[in-house]
Amino acid sequence: MANQYGGWAGKVLRVNLSTRKITLEDTVERYLDVLGGTGIGYKVLWEEVPAHVQPFDAENKLIFGVGPLAGTGVPCNGRTAVTTIFPTVSPMPLVGSGHMGGQFAARMKYAGFDAIIVEGKSDKPVWLHVHDGIAEIKDASHLWGQGIVRTESTISQEIGQESAVASIGQAGENQVPMAVVITGRSHSAGGIGGIMGSKMLKAIAVQGKMPVRIAADKQKWENLINLHRSLLGANNQHVVPSFPHPKSEYFNPGSRWVGAPGKRWGAATPAVTLTDDIYSLNRISFRTNNAAYFLGDETWKYTVRGNGCHSCPIRCHTVIKDPGIAAKYGIQELAQNTCVGLIYGRSFFPSLAKDRGTPGREASFVGMHLADDLGIWCNYGQLQRDFVRLHKEGIFKQKLGAEEYASIPWKKCDDGDPTFLFDILPRIANKQGEFGEVLGLGTGPMLKRWNLDEEKWGADKDTAYWKMGHPKHHANEDDGQCGVVINTQYNRDAQCHSHCNFVRSGLPIHEQKKLAEKNWGSADAVDAVGEYTPTNIYKMRRAKWAIIRKELHDSLSICNWMGPWIASPLKERGYAGDDTLESQLFSLATGHTLSRDELDKVGERIFTLHRALTIRGMNQVNMRKEHDQSPEWIFKDAKDKPAFSKGTIRMDKADIEKSLDLFYEVMGWDKTTGAPTAQAYKQLGLGYVADELAKGGLLPK
Amino acid sequence: MSSKDAIAPMEATMEDSPEGISRRGFIKGSACVLTGMAALKASEAFGAEKPWFIIMERASGMIVGDPSLCVACQRCELACTEFNDGKADPGLTRIKIGRNLQYGPAGALGTEKLGLWGNSLVVQDTCRQCPHPVPCSTACPHNAIIAQPGSGTRVVDAERCVGCRTCQMACPWGMMTFNEDKGKADKCFLCNGKPKCVTACPSGALRYVPWSDRTKTSPPRGAFLLQVPESKAAACASCHVAAPGGPRNPLQNPVPNPLFTPAK
Ligand code: SF4
Ligand code: SF4
Ligand code: SF4
Ligand code: SF4
Numbered sequence: 029m030a031n032q033y034g035g036w037a038g039k040v041l042r043v044n045l046s047t048r049k050i051t052l053e054d055t056v057e058r059y060l061d062v063l064g065g066t067g068i069g070y071k072v073l074w075e076e077v078p079a080h081v082q083p084f085d086a087e088n089k090l091i092f093g094v095g096p097l098a099g100t101g102v103p104c105n106g107r108t109a110v111t112t113i114f115p116t117v118s119p120m121p122l123v124g125s126g127h128m129g130g131q132f133a134a135r136m137k138y139a140g141f142d143a144i145i146v147e148g149k150s151d152k153p154v155w156l157h158v159h160d161g162i163a164e165i166k167d168a169s170h171l172w173g174q175g176i177v178r179t180e181s182t183i184s185q186e187i188g189q190e191s192a193v194a195s196i197g198q199a200g201e202n203q204v205p206m207a208v209v210i211t212g213r214s215h216s217a218g219g220i221g222g223i224m225g226s227k228m229l230k231a232i233a234v235q236g237k238m239p240v241r242i243a244a245d246k247q248k249w250e251n252l253i254n255l256h257r258s259l260l261g262a263n264n265q266h267v268v269p270s271f272p273h274p275k276s277e278y279f280n281p282g283s284r285w286v287g288a289p290g291k292r293w294g295a296a297t298p299a300v301t302l303t304d305d306i307y308s309l310n311r312i313s314f315r316t317n318n319a320a321y322f323l324g325d326e327t328w329k330y331t332v333r334g335n336g337c338h339s340c341p342i343r344c345h346t347v348i349k350d351p352g353i354a355a356k357y358g359i360q361e362l363a364q365n366t367c368v369g370l371i372y373g374r375s376f377f378p379s380l381a382k383d384r385g386t387p388g389r390e391a392s393f394v395g396m397h398l399a400d401d402l403g404i405w406c407n408y409g410q411l412q413r414d415f416v417r418l419h420k421e422g423i424f425k426q427k428l429g430a431e432e433y434a435s436i437p438w439k440k441c442d443d444g445d446p447t448f449l450f451d452i453l454p455r456i457a458n459k460q461g462e463f464g465e466v467l468g469l470g471t472g473p474m475l476k477r478w479n480l481d482e483e484k485w486g487a488d489k490d491t492a493y494w495k496m497g498h499p500k501h502h503a504n505e506d507d508g509q510c511g512v513v514i515n516t517q518y519n520r521d522a523q524c525h526s527h528c529n530f531v532r533s534g535l536p537i538h539e540q541k542k543l544a545e546k547n548w549g550s551a552d553a554v555d556a557v558g559e560y561t562p563t564n565i566y567k568m569r570r571a572k573w574a575i576i577r578k579e580l581h582d583s584l585s586i587c588n589w590m591g592p593w594i595a596s597p598l599k600e601r602g603y604a605g606d607d608t609l610e611s612q613l614f615s616l617a618t619g620h621t622l623s624r625d626e627l628d629k630v631g632e633r634i635f636t637l638h639r640a641l642t643i644r645g646m647n648q649v650n651m652r653k654e655h656d657q658s659p660e661w662i663f664k665d666a667k668d669k670p671a672f673s674k675g676t677i678r679m680d681k682a683d684i685e686k687s688l689d690l691f692y693e694v695m696g697w698d699k700t701t702g703a704p705t706a707q708a709y710k711q712l713g714l715g716y717v718a719d720e721l722a723k724g725g726l727l728p729k
Numbered sequence: 730m731s732s733k734d735a736i737a738p739m740e741a742t743m744e745d746s747p748e749g750i751s752r753r754g755f756i757k758g759s760a761c762v763l764t765g766m767a768a769l770k771a772s773e774a775f776g777a778e779k780p781w782f783i784i785m786e787r788a789s790g791m792i793v794g795d796p797s798l799c800v801a802c803q804r805c806e807l808a809c810t811e812f813n814d815g816k817a818d819p820g821l822t823r824i825k826i827g828r829n830l831q832y833g834p835a836g837a838l839g840t841e842k843l844g845l846w847g848n849s850l851v852v853q854d855t856c857r858q859c860p861h862p863v864p865c866s867t868a869c870p871h872n873a874i875i876a877q878p879g880s881g882t883r884v885v886d887a888e889r890c891v892g893c894r895t896c897q898m899a900c901p902w903g904m905m906t907f908n909e910d911k912g913k914a915d916k917c918f919l920c921n922g923k924p925k926c927v928t929a930c931p932s933g934a935l936r937y938v939p940w941s942d943r944t945k946t947s948p949p950r951g952a953f954l955l956q957v958p959e960s961k962a963a964a965c966a967s968c969h970v971a972a973p974g975g976p977r978n979p980l981q982n983p984v985p986n987p988l989f990t991p992a993k
Contacts (some may be wrong), residue, residue, distance in 0.1 A: 034816075100817045101807030131830070134803075138819050182833075183844050189831035189844070190819070213845055237820035239810070239910070246815040250925075253811070257931075296797045297850070303933075312931035313800045332849050334800045334932075339807055339929030343800045347849050362849055371837075 032056075034243030035096025035618040040068065041141045041163055043156060045227050046086060046148030050163050055142045059686065060620075061713060062634055064095030066125050067583035068112020068143045070637040073123055074717065079644050083115035084203055084226035086149035092136070092194075092232065093144075096618050098585035099137035099240045099338070103256055104338020105585045108133040108194075108211075110220045113645075114520055115205035116407065118472025118497040122519040123641040125582065126208065126217030129345075131192035132234060133585055139236035141508040146229060155183065155195075155231040168230040172201065175401035176210045182603050183233050195231035197223040197403030199457040202467035206456070214345055214365045214396070215337070218405040219520065243619025252612055259596040259605045261285060261533065262315035263344040263366075264525065264589060267597040268534035269315075273306060277599055280534035284321050287314040293328035295349040300392065307597065312341040319346035322370040323392055324384025335364050342590060344372075353390050359397040368409045372399050376452070378420070379444040387444055394446040395453075402457035408521045410471055410499040413491050424463070432461045472497025486659030489666075494521065495657045502528040504662050504677045508560040509687040510571045512679060513699035516656035516688070518574060519642060525588045526574035526581075531557070531654045533595040539603050543594055547607055548573070558675050563683050568690040573628075577610070579638070580631035584614060632695075633712040636704055640717045643703055649726050652692075652702035658684060698728035746838065765892075783964045784861050788881040788940045792824065792917070792924055794853025796843075796933035801830055801851045808929035814908070821906050823917035824926045824935075825854035834950050853935065856904045856917035857944045862955075862965075868899030870958040877918065881941065884918040887911070899956055901949035920934055 034058055040053040044113030060070045069091035080173075081087045091111045098105050106129045114124025136144065140161035153168035171179045179195040192211055196225050199207035200221030207221025224230070261267035262285035268274055270283040285306075293300040302314045313334050320327045334343025347364040356359040373395015374380040374388040383389075399406070406412060418424050419441065425433055440448035440468045455464035466474050471493060477480050486493045494500045496513055501521035503511040506528045515522045531540065531554055541551035544566070555564035581588040606612075611627040614620070622630070639651075648654045662679045663671075671680035692699050696708040706727050709718035721727050807821035819827055829852045833843025843850045859865075863883055866874035873889035874896060876882065892912040897905040906915045919937070920926075927935045957965060 082815040101804065101811045103804075131827075134817075184831050184846070189837065190828050237818075239818035239821070241816045242811055245811055249815070250812040297848075298797065300798060308933075310930055310933045312926075313802070314932070333797070335849075336800070336802065338803055341802055341804060343802065343932075349849075364849075365930075608746040 033096070033618045033620055034241040035100070035614075036064070037099075037137045037140050037142045037240065039141055039161070040143045040145065041158060042145045042147065043163055043165070044148045045145065045146065045150040045154065045165070045229060048165055050165075059142075061630070062097075062637070063580075063583040063630060064142050064726070065093040065109040065583035065585060066111050066579060066638075067095075067630075067634040068093040069109060069125060070123065070634060070641060071190055072145055073111065073113065073641055074637060074644075077113060079647065081113055083121045083205070083223055086147075086227070088113045088223060088226075090220065090223055090227070091143055092132075092146070092196040093583075094133040094136055094142060095583050095585040096142075097613060098480055099134040100242065101253055101339055102586065102613050102617070103253070103260060104340045104342065104456050104587040104590040106130060106133050106340050107582070107585065107587050108136065109216045109582045110209065112220065112223055113221050115222055116219055116470030116472065116497050117519045118476065119553075120468070120646065122496075122645040123638060124219060124518075126209070126220045127523070127582065128194065128211050128215045128217040129337040129340075129597065130212030130215035131338045131585070132194050132211045135190075135192040135234040135236070137240050138238050139234045141234075142239045144232065144234075146224075146227060146232075149226065150228040153228050153230050153519050154368070155233065156229060157187065157233050157235075159187075159191075159233075159235040161236070168228075169232045171195075171293055173198070176403050177213065177401050179231055180213065180558060183231055183463065187233055187235060190237075191233050191235035193231055193233045196224045196229075197401055197457065198454075199403045199405075199468065200225040201230070202457065202459050204404070204459060205470050205473070206407060206411060206468045208403050208405045210400055210403060211437065214335075214369060214400055216369070216400070216403075216405070218407065221403045221405070239282065242617055244616035249616050252616055255606070256311050256593070256609055256613070257312070257341070258598065259593045259609070260312060260341065261595070262287075262598050263318060263342050264532065265529040265591070265593065265595065265605075266534045267595050267603065269306060270534075275307060278534065278536060278539075282532070283534040284318065285315045285534070285707070286317050286321050291317070291320075291328050293331045293333055295332045300333075311608075313343045316342055316344055317346050318344050318366045319348045319370060322367065323348075323389050326385060327389060327487065330389075332362065336366075337587070340587065340590075345665070348393075350389070350393060353393045356390070356470055357394050357397075363393050363396045365396050365400070368406060369396065369400070370405055371409075372396060372412070373446060373449055375406075375409060376415055376449065377441060377444045379442070381412075381416070383444075391444065391446040391449070394449050398449055398453045402451060402453055404456050404468070407470060407497075408499050410493065410521075411467065411508070412494075413499070414471055415467065417488075417491055421729075423478065423480070425450075427466075428462050432463060435461075436463065466617070470497045471499075478491045483660060487661055489664070491659040491661075493661075496520070496655075500659075504560075506553050506557065507531045508557075508567070508677075509563045509679065509684065510554075510574065511566050512662060513568065513571045513656075513660055513687050513691050514574055516658060517639075523588070524574055524578040525590075526577040526592055527570065529588075529590065529592070530594045531553075535595055535603055540595075542602065543604055544570070546604070547594060558677055560672055560677070560679075562672060562680075563687040563690060565690050568687060568694050571687075571691055572694045573602055575635055576628050576631035579634040580610060580627065583631070583634055584610065585612060586613075629712065635712060636712055636714060637717065639704055640709070640714070640721060642724050643721065644724065647724070647726070649703045649728055650701045652688060652700070656688060656702050701728045703728045743981070747823060747937055747965070756961050761921050763934070783867055783961050785866060785876040785883070786881045787860060788858035788876070788883060790880065790882070790919055790922070790937055791858045791940050792855040792919070792927060793936050793938055793943070794824075794855055795936075796850045796852045799826070799851040800931050800932045801826065802931060803827055804929045804931060805853070805926035805935060808925040810942055812925045816910075818908075821908050821915060823856065823904070823906055823915065824903070826851060829854065836951075845854055852876050854902060854904060854950070855935075856883070857902065857942075857947075858917075858919075858940055864901060864953070864955050865896040865897045865905050866956075867961060868956040868958070871958065872897060873914070877921075880919065880922060881918065882919045882921075885914050885916055887913045887915075890914050895958075897955045901944075901953045901955075902947070903950045903953075 206218035374391035
């Protein structure tokens with residue numbers, strides 16, 4: 029059955045750590061309607077994990093899922109989705125997913141599996157060795173208590189380097205909710221670590237040489253891959269360089285395409301000078317240097333090379349080397365990470381939070397060294413923002429006992445001394461004291477435990493808090509109402525990039541408007557940042573498209589930090605990408621031909637399953653009132669500029685309510701509650717979901 | 730690459746006429762072998778078994794990788810097997826990156842640690858398109874690894890290959906691969922002059938260049954076993970004889986390489 033299709037490995041592995049029973053399922057037979065990745069995750073949770081289950085219960089499940097494109101040569105397919113009852117959602121645990129890149133997705137396919145479902149709880153430390161179509165539960169007593177670096181390298185040494193290992197550190201072992209699982213040294217999935225720890229699962233290693241078949245004619249496939257390659261920009265699909273260049277019509281200083289001619293990978297052996305052919309497809313990997321982008325221009329000197337996921341030419345993780353810092357702090361010379369992972373360390377220090385020079389880099393090196401070994405999640409920077417605010421407002425002083433407060437070297441924090449991190453991060457990983465315990469909980473439970481007002485926490489723009497324990501993630505600061513509505517829909521930070529990969533591509537607004545007209549029927553589907561206009565149906569069509577594509581990407585295995593490809597660097601195409609890429613890639617890889625709209629329907633099914641899980645988990649049908657909330661800060665402006673005036677990202681309350689009206693309308697949901705109607709479920713083949721919700725009175729009237 | 734005609738055999742049996750061999754451009758740099766062999770009747774020299782020449786025309790091109798440019802994306806591996814074979818096949822890929830990612834070619838137990846757990850350098854393993862004695866080809870008991878006409882690239886003739894895997898053990902750099910679906914050995918054939926891995930590399934870390942001998946300067950990867958099947962041993966013995974001044978060296982003064990054409 030499975031072999032009739034290309035793309036999928038064809039099997040799903042199910043491991044019960046309580047009974048040590050290992051079983052196999054046929055991917056296509058059971059999960060064709062949800063593709064893979066988060067789709068499989070949501071379906072398993074819906075069918076098998078009842079609403080009352082808590083994150084660290086044995087009944088909670090972890091679904092490591094990839095899709096039919098993982099392991100292939102599709103650019104940017106390296107992310108594994110890990111779906112579970114997420115541990116940092118408040119006021120009650122709800123469905124969520126963490127995502128990690130690296131080699132794991134591809135190697136899991138080559139090991140023969142599209143997903144690994146972990147159930148139950150082991151009574152002693154184990155690791156799971158998945159290889160060549162089988163799995164073995166192995167003793168991990170020698171690894172328990174060790175950091176991630178040692179765990180990953182020890183297993184790789186044992187089983188060979190053609191493998192990928194995802195493991196947890198001390199934070200995960202101690203069931204800290206704010207814990208990650210990490211693979212390939214720096215690719216982490218937030219929130220998953222503690223759940224692995226609760227199951228006493230130290231690591232999963234995947235390994236094998238089972239091929240992934242491409243169903244289509246190989247010439248057609250090669251042509252499509254080459255088209256796709258030509259549409260790529262730099263990281264986050266920034267399609268214009270950050271610097272002026274004779275070959276570029278536009279440039280945009282905010283772009284992550286920073287690889288200007290003459291810049292150097294200064295710590296390569298020997299150093300590499302970037303060349304002038306910035307548009308060459310054989311130089312794509314020179315465009316992005318996120319270490320330089322986030323840590324400052326000086327970091328070029330310490331750059332060894334780009335790194336990143338299997339099959340991805342972008343290389344958003346940068347490898348940096350600084351023997352001076354290593355010697356000064358007694359840490360490794362090499363570090364690698366991307367985005368907020370890079371600035372993890374410096375963000376704890378008010379004086380260094382924006383420092384792009386040596387002090388900031390030092391703190392960041394130390395931060396990466398500790399966080400990626402202990403396995404502490406930052407919740408997209410919320411951990412550090414919470415910390416800074418708790419410190420600034422004297423809340424630590426109030427809430428910690430005098431003795432504990434005095435035991436923390438606050439002066440180091442105020443002085444911007446990176447060794448402060450050696451003190452505080454292990455406290456969090458080891459749940460040491462009230463301080464360690466509370467910071468490891470996540471924002472929601474932290475506010476509750478210390479009796480702090482959530483509304484107040486969300487009133488301040490700098491804290492960037494959104495709701496339910498999690499921060500904003502590309503909201504109105506990037507994309508007006510579209511960003512806001514997307515941020516209302518998830519239970520953790522939205523993690524959606526479909527929208528901002530387009531509006532932040534670096535193209536000037538008039539070019540964006542041309543593309544918007546083509547894709548969503550009107551140039552009004554997009555505004556320039558800080559020049560927002562009142563909401564309209566086109567914006568909400570774009571919001572729907574963005575969310576559906578995110579779920580599609582997480583289920584097919586396409587990186588939503590790069591796609592969809594609405595824009596491209598190609599002037600000769602009017603900077604257009606190709607919105608049918610996903611469906612073309614899917615159809616050629618699997619041989620199961622679906623048009624763009626048909627595949628989008630599948631994405632909508634997957635997202636609607638997420639919605640149903642949320643409704644069931646909250647036991648609440650009124651999503652508009654109880655779930656789809658926005659924080660106060662988005663309705664304010666420091667200079668009190670009114671919403672829709674130039675230079676503000678301020679939103680208008682009535683306009684956001686209207687946006688939700690329109691959004692629910694384009695989703696075919698009930699306008700009053702924002703819940704899908706029985707009809708909406710049925711149209712997506714989710715009649716069984718509607719039936720179950722009906723029994724609990726969880727369908728809109 | 731499937732038809733036998735497309736890869737005319739560049740070796741010849743002793744029963745072929747010397748002219749015939751010359752016409753195929755075989756002997757260029759090794760006239761002494763031809764002369765030496767032609768002086769004997771094949772059946773006298775080697776008995777009843779059909780013997781083979783084992784000296785192959787030199788390859789004209791090869792792929793070289795630059796480890797300091799490699800960003801470990803493995804797009805070269807994927808291009809190799811998806812565009813040539815219609816599948817992403819980490820076992821079949823004829824350029825090898827994945828096996829060096831974490832510790833480098835010397836592995837976890839080696840003294841020099843590269844890759845993720847070492848200095849972060851990623852070595853691209855590519856076929857050296859070896860000069861005589863081409864280890865994979867020499868080892869093949871079925872003469873299935875031959876020089877492609879026109880380019881001299883060492884290629885597997887799938888019609889002759891019986892899948893015995895002897896060649897896999899013989900390559901000092903572990904560059905022989907195997908197509909498990911077909912039960913046949915495979916190796917880098919330089920994509921018939923248009924290397925797909927080079928085109929695919931997003932970092933300019935691979936180049937397709939005129940051949941030069943890289944076999945003497947790179948240490949072998951792990952254990953290997955260079956075998957000379959009986960049918961070929963006699964051919965070895967025809968050159969490698971005890972002689973005043975040592976054995977004749979047919980590969981002295983190699984001719985320049987007129988065959989190399991860079992890929993577009
Ligand atoms: S496969 Fe190995 S032995 Fe054969 S030509 Fe290539 S490097 Fe040489
Ligand atoms: S597997 Fe290798 S040695 Fe055996 S017949 Fe094929 S090419 Fe020759
Ligand atoms: S030249 Fe062709 S056959 Fe050789 S490794 Fe590259 S892609 Fe594979
Ligand atoms: S495609 Fe280039 S950069 Fe990527 S692994 Fe291969 S040689 Fe390295």
